[in-house]
Amino acid sequence: MPADPIPLRAALAEEIGSASPTLEPGWRDAVAAVPRELFLGSIVFRMTGAGWEPVHRAQVGEDEWLRMVYSDRTWVTQVDEIDAADATGPVSGSPTSSATLPSLVLRTAQVAGLRPGQKVLEVGTGTGYSTAVLCQRLGADNIVSIEYDPGLAASAATHLSNAGYTPTLAVGDGLQGCKEYADYDAIVATCSVRSIPPSWFWQLNDGGSITTTISGWMLASGMIRLELDDEGTAHGRFTDDTITYMLARPHERPPAPVFLRQDGTTRSTHLDPGLVELWAGRFVAQLAAPSAELMNSGSGIILRDTATGSQAWTEGDGRTWTVHQHGPLRLWDQVEEALQAWQDAGAPNLTEFGMTATPYEQTIWIGSPAGPSWRLPI
Structure with a gap:
C-alpha cells in the first residue's frame, strides 16, 4: 500500500x-x-x-x-x-x-x-x-x-x-x-x-x-x-540564523572571467584570513568589500572585485600570512580594517548587528548605530 x-x-x-x-x-x-x-x-x-x-x-x-x-x-x-x-541528465550551475x-x-x-x-x-x-x-x-x-x-x-x-x-x-x-x-x-x-x-x-x-x-x-x-x-x-x-535564500536574480553576481592571479603588491597581514571562513567574519568582509566575491585557494582566500577586476589573495603557514593585492582597490586592506573593528567589538555573532535603512541610505552596524558601521550598495 x-x-x-x-x-x-x-x-x-x-x-x-x-x-x-x-x-x-x-x-x-x-x-x-x-x-x-x-x-x-x-x-x-x-x-x-x-x-x-x-x-x-x-x-x-x-x-x-x-x-x-x-x-x-x-x-x-x-x-x-x-x-x-x-533536464535530460545532470546539469551544472547554481539553483x-x-x-x-x-x-x-x-x-x-x-x-x-x-x-x-x-x-x-x-x-x-x-x-x-x-x-x-x-x-x-x-x-x-x-x-x-x-x-x-x-x-x-x-x-x-x-x-x-x-x-x-x-x-x-x-x-x-x-x-x-x-x-x-x-x-x-x-x-x-x-x-x-x-x-x-x-x-x-x-x-x-x-x-x-x-x-x-x-x-x-x-x-x-x-x-x-x-x-x-x-x-x-x-x-x-539580525537574528542568529546561518541559513539563507537564493539571491534575487537582479542582485546576482555578474558572470566572471576565469581567475588568473596577479601578484601586485605584497605585504604581511596580522589577521588570520581564516576569519573570513566564519559566518559573521564573512558577513563583515562582505560589508567591507560589497562588490567582491570570495574563493578558496586551498592555502588561503581569494577576493576578486567584479566591478574593477581588483584582487587579493593570501598564503600562509598557519602562523604568518602574506597578502598579494592587485588593481585600483586594496581589497584586503578594506576587509582587514573591517575584521579588526569586528574583533575589537568582541567578534560578536549576528545578533549584535543591526540595520538602519531608508530608500536612500542603508547602514549595518555593530552594537548600536554609533558603533562600527558600513553602508550597503543601493
Missing part, C-alpha cells in the same frame, strides 16, 4: 515544532495541513558527483517520493533557469528556484511576526509552497505573492489551485514590489537581497515591516525584520 501523506505531513510538523519550541502552534499546524507533494511536480534536482541530477518520481517510487517530499530539506526545482522537468525547506519557511514567518488579518506581500512565489503555508495560517485573501519567472509563476498558480488556495498572484520583478495591490502591513522575501529595494518602503503601511535576508557576493547572509517608524526609517536587528 502506498505511503499515506497525511501522517508524514503531521510527522514533519511535529519534527519542526520539537526543534523550534518558540514556534507558534498555528505555523506548525499550517505545515501539517498543506499537501507539499502538490508543489513539487514529479521531478526535482539532487546534487551528486555528476552535478544536479534530475530525480523522477516514477523512478524512485511513490513511497520514497513522499518521504523525500516530507523531509525537512530544500528540493531544487530549477538550475540556471533550467527546470528539472526539462535558481526551489521548494524551500519547511522549517525555513516557518522560521521566516516567525521572525516576521505575521498575524492573521495582516495584508502580506510575499516576494518570490517559487513553487507556491510557502505561499500556501501563508494562506493556511493568515487567509488567502490577505496574501499577495509575486514571482519574477513567468514559467514558475504559472506552475505555482496551478499548484495553489490544485491545493485549494486562492491568493492574489502577480508576475514581475518583486524588487519593485507589487504596487497595484499595495499598501501592505508586511513584506516577506523568500529571496536574499544586497540592500532593501526602495519600492518596498513606499508600499508599506505606517508601522509596517520588512523581513528578508541581507546577502551579497561572498554569500554570507543575515536574516532581519525591519520595522518602519513614523519618519519613514526602518530599524531592526
